[in-house]
Amino acid sequence: xKHSELKNLIIGSLDNESDNNSVVRTLENEGISYDFxxxxxxxxxxxxxxxxxxxxxxxxxxxxxxxxxxRIAITGxxxxxxxxxxIFIAEGSLTLxxxxxxxxxxxxxxxxxxxGY
Amino acid sequence: xxxxxxxTDDSExxxxxxxxxxxxxxxxxxxxxRMVARTVKGMLGDSVFAEDIxxxxxxxxxxxxxxxxxxxxxxxYIQKIAINLTLNEIKRRKRFFSMFSQKGNxxxxxxxxxxxxxxxxxxxxxxxxxxxxxxxxxxxxxxxMRMIQGYSTKxxxxxxxxxxxxxxxxxxxxxxxxxxxxEKL
Numbered sequence: 053x054k055h056s057e058l059k060n061l062i063i064g065s066l067d068n069e070s071d072n073n074s075v076v077r078t079l080e081n082e083g084i085s086y087d088f089x090x091x092x093x094x095x096x097x098x099x100x101x102x103x104x105x106x107x108x109x110x111x112x113x114x115x116x117x118x119x120x121x122x123r124i125a126i127t128g129x130x131x132x133x134x135x136x137x138x139i140f141i142a143e144g145s146l147t148l149x150x151x152x153x154x155x156x157x158x159x160x161x162x163x164x165x166x167x168g169y
Numbered sequence: 170x171x172x173x174x175x176x177t178d179d180s181e182x183x184x185x186x187x188x189x190x191x192x193x194x195x196x197x198x199x200x201x202x203r204m205v206a207r208t209v210k211g212m213l214g215d216s217v218f219a220e221d222i223x224x225x226x227x228x229x230x231x232x233x234x235x236x237x238x239x240x241x242x243x244x245x246y247i248q249k250i251a252i253n254l255t256l257n258e259i260k261r262r263k264r265f266f267s268m269f270s271q272k273g274n275x276x277x278x279x280x281x282x283x284x285x286x287x288x289x290x291x292x293x294x295x296x297x298x299x300x301x302x303x304x305x306x307x308x309x310x311x312x313x314m315r316m317i318q319g320y321s322t323k324x325x326x327x328x329x330x331x332x333x334x335x336x337x338x339x340x341x342x343x344x345x346x347x348x349x350x351x352e353k354l
Contacts, residue, residue, distance in 0.1 A: 058293055059351045062300065065316040066344040076319040082293045086206040086215075086317065088223050093198045096227045097191055103228070 053082055179243040187234050198227050201247050204318070208251045211313035213258060214302055222258050226251045248318075248328050252310065259306050296354055303350045308343035311336060 053061075065075040079085075136146060143150035174182065174196040185193030205226050206219075213219045229250050237246055301309055314325040326336040 053293065055292070055296060058296060062297065062316060062351065063344060063348055066312065066340050066347065072315055072319040072321070075316060079297070079317075084294045084297050085203075086210045087203050088206050088220055092202055092220070092223065093195050096198050096224050097195055099224060099228055100194070100231050101191065 053078075058082065180239055183234055183237060183239070183243065186231065194231055197230070197243070201244060202227075204244060205247060205251045207317045208248060208313060209255050211301060211317040212255045212306070212309055214298055218258065222251075222254050226254055229254065245328055249330075252329065256306070256310070296351075299354055300347060300350050304343060304346055308339055308346055311339045312343050312347065315340065 061075060061078060064070055065072055139150055140146055143153075174185075174193055177185075177193070177196065179197070179200075182193045182197050186197060202223070205223050209222050209226070210219045213222065226247065230247055233250075237243070301312065304312060310329065311325060314320045314328065315322070320328065322336050322340065323333060325331075326333045329336065331339075
């Protein structure tokens with residue numbers, strides 16, 4: 053096809069009512085066809101599988117983190133409960149003074165301890 | 170590809186792909202790769218970027234298949250993804266070139282033709298691609314849909330989510346611009 057004919061075909065293909073399927077066929081016969089290179093489908097599938105692997109690994113990592121966190125949290129809560137029980141048994145209450153270990157100390161006792169009189 | 174999928178319709182392929190059947194998805198890629206190539210290469214030229222965008226289209230499709238409700242045709246859904254990604258790439262290129270070039274609107278143009286093609290056919294391909302690449306991207310997308318994909322104006326409006334009137338006016342302006350471009354080529 054001459055360039056002038058091709059140009060007319062291109063311009064004509066933009067008319068509102070033109071049958072463009074025949075234009076597409078004519079262009080394809082002229083060697084103007086579009087496709088991706090060989091192995092395109094395989095590359096797409098490989099990329100998807102690689103992405104899926106990464107996502108699966110990320111999910112595994114997050115799951116392990118959650119299990120580890122749960123274990124640490126449960127152990128921590130158990131330790132706090134044991135500490136509270138032991139303070140209660142030793143001091144007889146759970147006030148701030150009991151926590152600081154000065155539950156049965158009177159103010160006068162502290163003054164005499166600090167001043168030595 | 171698995172021979173049994175050749176006759177399977179799109180909705181079944183979508184279901185199988187969502188269930189994790191990679192071969193079913195491979196059949197979708199095989200079925201629509203040329204359609205995507207026409208949009209992407211028509212808009213970006215025949216370059217390595219176009220191959221990358223083409224792959225991105227199908228990867229995006231794979232991860233969004235669960236959102237596909239089957240109200241529109243699968244081809245329309247894929248076409249919309251291809252158009253969005255291609256337009257994003259054109260915007261990205263414009264930004265990139267505006268940083269390094271005084272003109273700011275130049276686009277990288279690459280055109281590769283297989284060696285075995287005759288000189289005449291290579292010239293025809295080059296002529297069409299040069300003309301397309303010289304068009305304003307707003308018109309280029311419409312011309313690609315009409316001339317390269319063969320869609321009607323109504324289908325073009327539907328795919329691009331534009332009113333029919335807008336498509337018709339852009340087509341007429343694209344035709345004028347194309348006439349000027351082709352005179353110089």
